Amino acid sequence: MRRVVRTLIAAAVAVVAACGGALGAPDRTAPPANAGALAAAYRDFLDAGRTPADIVAWTTTRSPGWRRIDPLATKAARVAPGDRLVFVDRDRTALFVVVGRRPLAGAGARLVCGHIDTPAPRLRADALVDDAGEARLVTYRYGGARRHHWLGIPLGLVGRVATAGGDEVAVRLGFAGDGFSFYATDERDGSAVAIAASTHAAKETPSHTFARELYRRYGITAADLATAELYLVPAWPARDVGVDRAFVGAHGQDDRLNSFAAWRALIDAAGDEPPERTMVAWLVDREEIGSTGPTGARSRFLDTVFSWLLRAEGAADDERTLARAFAASAALSADTPAALNPNFPEPHVARLAPRLGGGPVLFPYAGRRGKQGSHLARAERIREVVDLFASAGAPLQVAELGKVDAGGGGTISKYLAERGIDVVDVGIPVVSMHSPLELSAKADLWHGYRAFRAWLRGAAQAH
Incomplete structure (x- = not known):
């Protein structure tokens, strides 16, 4: 990797158009009106959320009306469609849930999952x-x-x-x-x-x-x-980048960029009528070191929460019922792909490289060395993602994580798939991944937020 930092110069006409003009003083709690308002709330999130524990505290305190649940309680309280629940484990991972009209055992859930740890x-x-x-x-x-x-x-x-x-x-x-x-x-x-x-x-x-x-x-x-x-x-705060303020520069955007978009999408989607299927945003820890430990995606925390929800709906929580709920569910593994850096293009095949300002990125497979360790999404589920994002007015790039057998990377998708959940890898991209100052586009955050919201509800929002 090159050690000389050079200025990234990029045309951002489409990005600026999405930003809605000057930031002004947006209401950080109301659903954002445009990309500029959403980016202002995102910068607050980044400055406060320097660790997974900070992020869990920040998101839970900014989710008024959500009931905190201990999923290990022997007696599950009854839930009703539209109920808003949050499950926290060891203060370092959190599951936000909106109960759907259809039972979890038969209809499953719609999930967006991102990780909140960072190198x-x-x-x-x-x-x-x-x-x-x-x-x-x-x-x-x-x-x-x-x-x-x-x-x-x-x-x-x-x-x-x-x-x-x-x-x-x-x-x-x-x-x-x-x-x-x-x-x-x-x-x-x-x-x-x-x-x-x-x-x-x-x-x-x-x-x-x-x-x-x-x-x-x-x-x-x-x-x-x-x-x-x-x-x-x-020590520096998150900041706007570029004379047009089209970008956000900050540490930790892999993967707090997608985690924020997922959390905010669920919070705002919860304000609508109760969803058809249960909606879930999972902010997970330890992805950067292999998703190990009790707060990582390989833990049993998701299983524990689903079991609690099954009991709360009056269903059995045995192994067979849990397997049916997982099999009926669908998830987005929302992790951050590296966008093409004009100063360092070698890791990518240009025609298959994500670009800032082009919208969220769908990468059908991750992994490395012949795509080992990858989750390969089903074509039918990929089609659903493409159609939902299009109906929500969100552009979707289809790209790779890097040159075959040269680049690559991993996400938590394989750990969701091991439970029987249908999962697709989709993420908002950054430039200079894993550096102290990563760069993202406000337009991509905006489109990702809208697309995640549409995915959670299984239908497009007006745009």
Whole structure:
């Protein structure tokens, strides 16, 4: 990968037209009137949601009227068509559900699923070291972050720490208002990024200076860092890009771009009359490291929620009934494909490359090396996606994730398919994927939001 960052210059006439002019001061809670209003809410989401736990907290608190449910409750409360429910596991994954008129056991559900984790340096257990008059935080890669991208930019520290006293403390350090930031100075042994945290203070080592600040703000000791879930992320906020404000530049848009669109589409679709089939938006964790763990797509969380819903409808929740509900369901795995970068076109076949401003991207298969690890969508389900997106007025690009046997990637689609759910990979694209500043088009976000809303309801919305 090239290490020289060059300016991306792109014509964006169609993008600007979709943005509805000046942003003004949109109501961030009402359904968005245009792409500009939706992008303003999206920037708020990105700035607040620096970790999966942050995003779950942000989305649940901005979903008034939604009832939070413990799916492990032995007795499921009865539900009615139109009921709005949210299921949260370990504060790091959330399922938003609108109950449909037809029973889940026979009609299944309509799902849009995106992941809310993103590549970034994460603190190691032995993170805090003194080195040449500085306190340094030593990190390892979470996901597919490129280490050299993180050098020489202002960074903030964010996440959670489990203290010896039994508390779980949220940390947010080095952002606007603090008056300082952290700084990645070099790569350690080609495998870790060293972060400058503080320098010598009188009669103290640098690590004492840093630890004292943690204790002053949060009551955290240096020893507590061994039980921390802390990430270094760019300290800058999400921002408009280009003199025409056609783009959004921010860290973490893979895959928070699609996750936001899915969540917002469901929230706004819930305001309509009760849907024919149950609608679901799943914000899932751990995709960037293989969807492992209790909050990843390979966990049993989706099964647990479906079982609860079956009981709440008065149906059995045995293995056969659950299998029928999954088999009757259909999902979009909404992950972010890499759009063509004019400065770095080599990973793509140009005619099959996604482009910013061209709308969401349908990629019938993912995987790598002969499409190993891919989910191959059925032609009939792909046809439904194409027709629904067209009826919603959303352009749809059909593309690949990169050159055959050269590029590629994975999504959570295969884990949905293993449950018997029909699934298609569709996502809103970005340029500079997995970098500290990814680029997306406001028009693509707008079209993705409208298309996801149409998919969830199984019908087009007026446009």
